[in-house]
Amino acid sequence: MGTNNDLVVAKKPSQESKYLGVYIKSQAGSSHIVKRVKNEIKSMVNLLKYKKITESQVVYVNNVVLMARLEYWLKCTFLTQNQCRTLHNCMILLLKQKMRITKSANNNIFTHQGLVGMTSLLQHLRTAQYADFIVRINSQEWDGISTRIILRNAQLRAGLAGCILTIEPSKLLQVNIPNNFNFNILKDIKDQLFNFDAINVDDWHLDILDTTILDFLLQPNYNHNNTRLDHDLSERK
Helix, strand or coil: CCCCCCCCCCCCCCCCEEECCEEECCCCCCHHHHHHHHHHHHHHHHHHCCCCCCHHHHHHHHHHHHHHHHHHHCCCCCCCHHHHHHHHHHHHHHHHHHHCCCCCCCCHHHHCCCCCCCCCHHHHHHHHHHHHHHHHHCCCCHHHHHHHHHHHHHHHHHCCCCCCCCCCHHHHCCCCCCCCHHHHHHHHHHHCCCCCCCCCHHHHCCCCCCCCHHHHHCCCCCCHHHCCHHHHHHHCC
16 A cells, blocks of 8 residues: 555454544444443542542542543443443442442432432433434434434334334334444433434335234234244344
């Protein structure tokens, strides 16, 4: 490549590349991001653990410094509630140590905005990712177009006849599509009982002649013990 005929070799699918402060790789999955987030939180805890600082300073570092950095890294990564709590737990333990409170104290005490006011990783991520998702699905730029394409593809894979944005939460929550960030954000929004009013909803409807596979599997008299819908969708390409 170039005037010097330099040899350019592609990285292995499992190898990371840093672009604008974000680490990406061609291999599907976000385990490398989760690992970096875990190491960043542990590094912050180790840095502050033996410092003579107050609980207010710990809260400030968490809310202003750490959360902003993690949000940027996790722009396109969906973490479950358990993952968020597990990753952020060591920061909560640090705050308990600085406040000289037993480790068994309920974490809700420290994340309550009227008491200590520490922002949890789950709370910060959901607020930021929900807001960003709403902006993207209404955007006419490339980010909005690509988001709607991904959601339409998820709708086809799940066998949903109606618009995936306005479908009942009970149907959507039965579907599992790994490594699909936009679908998982939408699914989590639906789980919180938020809803959407789509304008061009007819564009999302599929013309079908009979019952969809998902509707058939969700029938009350169907034996779910012999079916793994989650497994089937995760294996399909």
